[in-house]
Amino acid sequence: MTLDSSQAERAWALVPAAGAGSRMGAPLPKQYLTLAGRPVLAHTLARLCRHPRVAGVQVMLAPADAHWAGVAEHLDAATRRKLLPIAVGGATRAASVLNGLRALGTQAAPGDWVLVHDAARPCLRRRDLDSLFAALDAGAAGAILGVPVADTIKRVRDGEILETVDRSRLWRAFTPQAFRLEVLLDALQRALDAGIEVTDEASAVEWAGGRPRMVAGHADNIKVTLPEDMALAAQILAGRDEEER
Ligand SMILES: Nc1ccn([C@@H]2O[C@H](COP(=O)(O)OP(=O)(O)OP(=O)(O)O)[C@@H](O)[C@H]2O)c(=O)n1
Numbered sequence: 001m002t003l004d005s006s007q008a009e010r011a012w013a014l015v016p017a018a019g020a021g022s023r024m025g026a027p028l029p030k031q032y033l034t035l036a037g038r039p040v041l042a043h044t045l046a047r048l049c050r051h052p053r054v055a056g057v058q059v060m061l062a063p064a065d066a067h068w069a070g071v072a073e074h075l076d077a078a079t080r081r082k083l084l085p086i087a088v089g090g091a092t093r094a095a096s097v098l099n100g101l102r103a104l105g106t107q108a109a110p111g112d113w114v115l116v117h118d119a120a121r122p123c124l125r126r127r128d129l130d131s132l133f134a135a136l137d138a139g140a141a142g143a144i145l146g147v148p149v150a151d152t153i154k155r156v157r158d159g160e161i162l163e164t165v166d167r168s169r170l171w172r173a174f175t176p177q178a179f180r181l182e183v184l185l186d187a188l189q190r191a192l193d194a195g196i197e198v199t200d201e202a203s204a205v206e207w208a209g210g211r212p213r214m215v216a217g218h219a220d221n222i223k224v225t226l227p228e229d230m231a232l233a234a235q236i237l238a239g240r241d242e243e244e245r
């Protein structure tokens, strides 16, 4: 792994890839399913590693993961050079991220940026990653990608609509989610210790009193979750020009 020493403030990507993909219902975890000729995780890693601001990538895999070899053979040399030694994930996404932060701490400085990006989001656009870095360079203490809610939102109980929710200030939170290493490590550890349900990094930082910025991205930065998402992801990638592929 070679560091790009030209960066003013180093940034690292953290890729939680230790999930079981139960909602996908496939014979193997969804991050290893073939998408446009290579594993989902290979697409995600290539997108992160080709960005010049990303100094290195920390991947977290399930214990006794048997699929990594099938990913590594699809990675080009430039991608492999940026990969840090694999860390072991945890029982939840948040636990996997915490393990990754601890492993990264042996390579990174406390003030370095960490961008946490789901392995299951292989369609991340270069321009959206650029937008996230632009927010950090503009002084944001932390920032995440997302898009405004475009549908009417209902609160439902037992199949009955209780109310229509004002969506004027509602956004869908995506990844990457970017924070200073020491800030995220502290907030995530304290939130988990307090029993807070942490479904994304921003929720831990918000709980700890932070006010991350929301950066408008593209809705095609989908999280591959359900079976139909594989065909959608393939259509998205097929429609990309070379730069964004
Ligand atoms: N214990 C876990 C659970 C999830 N993830 C990762 O977090 C990302 C987003 O989580 P999700 O989409 O929920 O993945 P899964 O947990 O695998 O899916 P499911 O909930 O359907 O089992 C995925 O890249 C997944 O691999 C992880 O690293 N460790």
Ligand SMILES: C[C@](O)(CO)[C@H](O)COP(=O)(O)O
Pocket (backbone or CB within 6 Å): 093, 118, 173, 174, 175, 199, 200, 201, 223
């Ligand atoms: C982090 C995330 O992708 C932001 O939308 C989402 O919270 C992950 O949720 P999951 O249930 O762990 O897939």
